[in-house]
Amino acid sequence: MYRYDEFDHAFVEARVNQFSDQVARRLSGEISEDAFKPLRLMNGVYLQLHAYMLRVAIPYGTLNGRQMRKLAHIARTYDRGYGHFTTRQNIQYNWPALSDIPAILKELAEVEMHAIQTSGNCIRNVTADHFAGAAADEVADPRPYAEILRQWSSVHPEFSFLPRKFKIAVTGSERDRAAIQVHDIGLQLKKDEEGRLGFAVWIGGGQGRTPILAKKIRDFLPEADLLSYTTAIMRVYNLHGRRDNKYKARIKILVHETGVEQLSAEIEAEWAHLKDGELKLPDADIAAINTYFAPPALTPRAEGWGELAAWKKSDPGFAEWVGRNVAPHRHPDYAMVTISLKPIGGIPGDASADQMDAVARLAQEFAHDEIRVTHEQNLVLPHVALSDLEPLYRALLTDGLATANAGLITDIIACPGLDYCALANARSIPVAQEISNRFGDPKRQAEIGELKIKISGCINACGHHHVGHIGILGVEKKGAELYQISLGGSGDEYASIGQITGRGFEPGEITDAIETIVDTYLANRTDTDESFIECYRRIGADPFKAALYSSEAEAA
Amino acid sequence: MKTTQMKTKVLTANRLTDGISVWLGANGEWTTSLRDAFLARHEDAVAAIEAAGHQALADNRVVDVNVIEIEETEGGPRPYRLRERIRADGPTIDYAPAAAARVSQAA
């Protein structure tokens, strides 16, 4: 993984000092809250219902054991002993004091971490495939390019006061595990006919109040042009993106209102001036960054094949976990392990300081000291020998981290919702917990198969409900919580936006409604191989609506 | 006359230094418990707490200052809005690690 050089260390130290000065000016009253707000947001500090919240960047979701230990230490020392991993591969602390944040940032800097641009109307943490560098289907590792973008976008003088936040995601394979079609810029690494590396470029995807899938504006952009082309997109957006209405300020609206042809022509015209300038990436620089992401030396561990088969036979719980949470690695003797942060009835994405320490220890012992955070709010150990799976599983069990539900109905994405968030209209976490408890039986989950439920507590859609196979949106109606359901969303290479079923459900009804939907799927699927989303795409929304609202139709 | 129809109000904010939710108490100090909040039952009282809020904001003691409506119950003041009840009582979920350990187990 990337390691800071002297320049990076000095930069982050300077940024910590800069923010500490801003905090000091605020605490002394030299600047008002109005002036301070954009400054604190640009460094990931929000004010929530109960306290400040600090969002720490985990660039493209990659970290090592030492960094994870530091996150645990911060949770214990400055917070209430836990943290929340987010859909943008970051971590949030819910209770830090403003006066402690300079000290927290100093501690983070010791392990090459920061909170730069984790909020605000600027270029946010660049995300990438959580299986990068390990997946068998990868054209190239997306993280070096995400790292180049991270550096270039840090405290960018021209693009720090954009119309709205700006999110970039990079994926390294056809199989999209980074949800690039719901990002402001989505980059898909690919090779052209001559075998040169570059990107398909998508712009204008986003969720929020107006969910829109991205449009492809360039089939192939050579890798050397990454920064100049991104600059062209950003400049056109900065000058022309709407600033009269925050709900219409994302680039998706500019794409929609201008038309993708005209906008991409404007971007290309701007790029013509930039492409041969200072931003052109020299091969040597790309190669140097790539070196940091060289895969660890994986020695052959063929004995794992036999061991694994024997363990699976003797322990059904282990076999179940391997079947759900372990995916093939490009090296046949290794595997990629998903550590579920979705215990049955638990809070999606939360991890205690002790659990973070445990993951750090296990990563160092079994996984070449690499950890990933997924946009589905789980953790991944990307390089584990088959022969180490059993001891790893035992250790995860002890720490409550061996829930075998990756991709299943209880692997729910949920935003913090009204339990914490000042923007929320309704709670998300209790809804997730109740659904998780209802479907917690392993046999039942397995029977239902792959099903992604995503819950947001307001229209900002941090819980990605628009791309959930089943999406749940909490709203406030007449002072009470109400939950709208949408069906058929998907955030992968076959991305789609879910369609709202009809009237919303009260808190006491929502889990029953989900069960009705699940039962309708089970009754209609051709066989157990037809997943929920495949079934929905075949039969459409009507059977589900009929099941959800049939009693009303009769009453009427 | 003015007092008959009015809902009781209290003044709430978050402390500048640590962001913790606070309510303006009868003694003019900010308290971390809604129970100890000063109850404004008529318009002059509301005007007074609003003024106190403006002043505290200007003095950089608190942020996000709001007057909210509450119902006076036997158990103490109860905000009408769920958001404000959660601000007063904390998250409605068991969020501390001890609770997380209790519920978390391998399926």
Add this chain to the structure above:
Amino acid sequence: MSVIWTQNGIVENDPWISGGEGADSPKLLPLAEALDHAQDNAPFGVVLQPADDVRALAPILERVAIVALTFPAFSDGRGFSQAMLLRERLGYKGELRAVGTVLLDQVPLMLRTGFDSFEVHHAPTIERLVERRLPGIDLHYQPSVDRTDTTTGYSWRRTAILNG
């Protein structure tokens, strides 16, 4: 009270201060008027709004004494891109002033994007500027139009001493 600050300090008796009503003082003209006025001989400056296309100035830029870009609110960052286009694309060498809402913490970014004078109202900000205690960073991850040095590292990195 507002003052004009440049890297040489506070400018006394700046003739262009916006809103100045002195009959003799030259004028900061809006874009449309500036394009008309270009026929006259008197010196003039231009004050642009965020929605104005700076490229429209290209034909008259040599005759413009000063360009002021307006920040109606700190959050409106169009002026940063306008400044880049003026400096980089149009090759404008004259004075480039930020007017409107100029936050202390934005001044280092404005310097990087080609601004060289600032109309400032906020007293603590003026104090910091006069003391040359700008809250910026001397290390940059991207080239811009300010004067910087390249480093031994990656091609996109630059350095410059802000409070020198």
